[in-house]
Amino acid sequence: MGGSLSPGRKGNLPADTTTFVDRKHDVAEVRRLLSESRLVTLTGVGGVGKTRLALRAAAGTSRAFRDGVWVVDLGGVTDPELVVHTVLEQLGVHDDTVRMHRTVLVEHLRDRQVLMVLDNCEHVVAAAADLVDAVLRGAPGVRVLATSRERLGVDGEHLWQVAPLPPDPALALFAERAAAVEPGFVLDEGNHDEVGQICALLAGIPLAIELAAVRLRVLNLDHLLSRLDNTFRVLGDGKRGGDPRHQTLHAAVDWSFHLCTLPEQILWARASVFAGTFDLEAAERVCSGDGVAPEQVLHSLMGLVDKSVVVSEKHPSGTRFRLLEPLRQYGLEKLRAAGREQVLRERHRDHYIDWAERREQEWFGPAQPHIFRLTRLEQGNLRCALDFCFDSDGDHCVHLASTLWFYWAGCGMLGEGRHWLDRAVARAKPGPLRAKALWVNGYVATLQGDLTAATAMLDECRGYAVESGDASALAYSTHRIACTHLVGDDLDLADGMFEEAMRLYRGQGTVNSHTMLAGIELAISATFRHDFAAAERLCVEAKAVGEEHGEQWAQAYAIWVLALCAWVSGDLAGADRLGRECLRIKRTFHDLLGIVLSIEILAWISASQGNAGRAATLLGATSEIWQSVGYPMFGSRYFGAPHGECESAVVSALGEQEFRSVFRKGMDLELEDAIAFAIGEEQEREAAPVVALTPLTRREQQVADLIAGGMSNKEIAARLVIARRTAEGHVERILQKLGFTSRAQIATWVTQRRN
Ligand SMILES: Nc1ncnc2c1ncn2[C@@H]1O[C@H](COP(=O)(O)OP(=O)(O)OP(=O)(O)O)[C@@H](O)[C@H]1O
Ligand SMILES: [Mg+2]
Known part of the structure; x- marks a missing residue:
């Protein structure tokens, strides 16, 4: 399931941020090559314009690819093992399973018509070549446009050497960039020669031209030329070896560097x-x-x-x-x-x-959705730090990989989490750091349905905790062992361990998302035993903790269990409302597991409501998402039973053939579209102008009104006489409910509604 970030849009081709100086011949040639060959690689020195040319050529072909143009920048990837992972991520395919990433990618692309632009392959040529080879063999509708300082060396590869800009376009680029820093700058007879000389000195390399042109902010054209002349004349002597254009770029950068303070x-x-x-x-x-x-x-x-x-x-x-x-x-x-x-x-x-x-630390609090977004932004740096730690001695790597548990387990990153945590476990010596890596990895493996690996790690952790008296590791490992029993269908063992874990957490005074989950997971077991009163009590308790602290991610699971209870006890409307609420929250975290569980339950509810068509669509959608998460319903009998019953009911309502065709439509939905369909956003949007319902509670509406009045969280807290943290929690929930990212959007929304 490829989740294009905005519904209905195919591909992720970025818009130009600066003007493009046309390279008509190159663009036409690259397009022609692409029509003849399934792999075209643009080569050339750094800064010569490979990326810009690739994006421009790709933009013009987008109509030829039903499933869009997808750009993957491999520039920041240093670990060849992460190449396929990065591609999956850019395509919006989040793979949390233990399946080979490459298989997942090929399967995802098998029936799709896609142009994949693989940018900056040079750091990881071999890994990129392997991937391209596999994709071209397994996915006949895919073509690849790569940029790389060297060829990939894959069968059938066509090369296009990107040359520096010819004189006229080079001058035009200089003039464009000069005008950006020096408004009014135009090429005319008076400066044409000088600019021409500058561009010639810079060998027509776009990056070098850009670096020089911004200097007009402080230098006039004469000075610029004479300084460049001094720097670049040595290049003309040809004393240095290598590609002269590379030397030119290097010299241009060098020159730029020396003009810095x-x-x-x-x-x-x-x-x-x-x-x-x-x-x-x-x-x-x-x-x-x-x-x-x-x-x-x-x-x-x-x-x-x-x-x-x-x-x-x-x-x-x-x-x-x-x-x-x-x-x-x-x-x-x-x-x-x-x-x-x-x-x-x-x-x-x-x-x-x-x-x-x-x-x-902050994860257990109102900033949770913000932390998810920030962690996504820092992903490159976190990977780089992890890479560095793993290459050097010491336990930093083990610590960092375990600390990020909330991202791996909570935000749809199970697959990458396993990658780092497996390395951490392989590395760590016995001690508290190893213990944490073990229980975190055991947790992640359980969510993937990989119970064998999970049990081995969690047992080791618990053994160590008992022996060494590590109370924290004992509580966490006990809790997670309980989960392996829950998804392994042994409710008696699970309950005993959950209760013990909860006792341990209480004894240590620990309150966080994990402690909430222990109660919620025990509630799931109670639901399976048909003890709905106990299940509801546990979920209400967990919800109260979440509300008090502004925690939403674990709370959403409590809402899920409440939906389950409501559904089983026949309150279909209540169950439906709760299921959608859970899905809305899980979407803000891109928590694939939470998302697929919510869509499952909405399917079961639809079937009970007699809406077999919707149920079949939702079942189709979940079957696709489970591919990226792990074993459907963890391979559990208890979790799986309602799914099976729902499917049989829908098949007999629709007939086998109709069921297959509707199911197929559900499978074809992109992730975001599947979520929107499950929540019923289309209907809500259409209904909105008529009834003008607000998704906000009264309190949230008050907060939104104050935001529109320009107040800060501190001021809002003072006005409503609530804690600042509570105010922040309200703001986060408003953003999440309205699908916004900034206070300004809230303010606009309030004003529009007033009008
Ligand atoms: N045709 C063009 N029109 C306008 N700007 C361009 C053009 N070609 C390149 N540039 C600019 O020159 C700079 C370098 O271009 P680009 O990043 O495409 O080079 P590259 O060959 O991909 O470099 P690298 O090998 O480092 O990846 C960028 O700032 C880009 O915007
Ligand atoms: Mg590039």
């Missing part, structure tokens, strides 16, 4: 340890020290933004920064030459360990 140069080199984007806090923490105060970092960062070295991007959660790839590599060379790479990578690691610890 010393603090900017230091920041440039240090920031090269970030993978992908980073925020100001990270820059301040990682790049300060040794004579650079944290407060100075912002100033230098702004200087680098002005010089087009660093790009700044606006995100709902704040501004993030990125070094363009060739510039990052240059910075890294400087850092290495200064012998500082190790130190900086350690700082980067320490920052992200600290960052992950803080997010783990």
